[in-house]
Amino acid sequence: MLTCKEVSYLASKKLDRKLSFRELIGFKMHTAMCRLCRHYARDIKVLHKLMLKVGEKGQTLLPESAKLSEQSRDRIKLALDKALQDDNKNNKFIAD
Numbered sequence: 001m002l003t004c005k006e007v008s009y010l011a012s013k014k015l016d017r018k019l020s021f022r023e024l025i026g027f028k029m030h031t032a033m034c035r036l037c038r039h040y041a042r043d044i045k046v047l048h049k050l051m052l053k054v055g056e057k058g059q060t061l062l063p064e065s066a067k068l069s070e071q072s073r074d075r076i077k078l079a080l081d082k083a084l085q086d087d088n089k090n091n092k093f094i095a096d
């Protein structure tokens with residue numbers, strides 16, 4: 001059975017792409033028995049939908065004065081891409 005840490009990773013991954021059959025079975029089995037992970041998965045799904053709605057309307061949650069410069073956004077994007085790549089390399093615990 002998957003650990004709560006693994007299931008929280010899959011709950012997040014599930015929002016961005018389809019899980020493999022094996023991942024989905026592991027996720028469903030764990031969340032059927034673990035209330036905390038079930039609630040976590042539900043909560044981040046709701047948060048994800050809210051963020052998509054904000055993005056669709058072109059709105060931000062920040063005031064104009066808090067917006068980042070183009071350079072800062074590019075720098076953050078690069079750092080996030082690198083972190084995601086590193087994360088993908090380190091989270092190969094579930095074979096597809």
Ligand SMILES: [Zn+2]
Nearest residue numbers: 003004034037
């Ligand atoms: Zn759990």
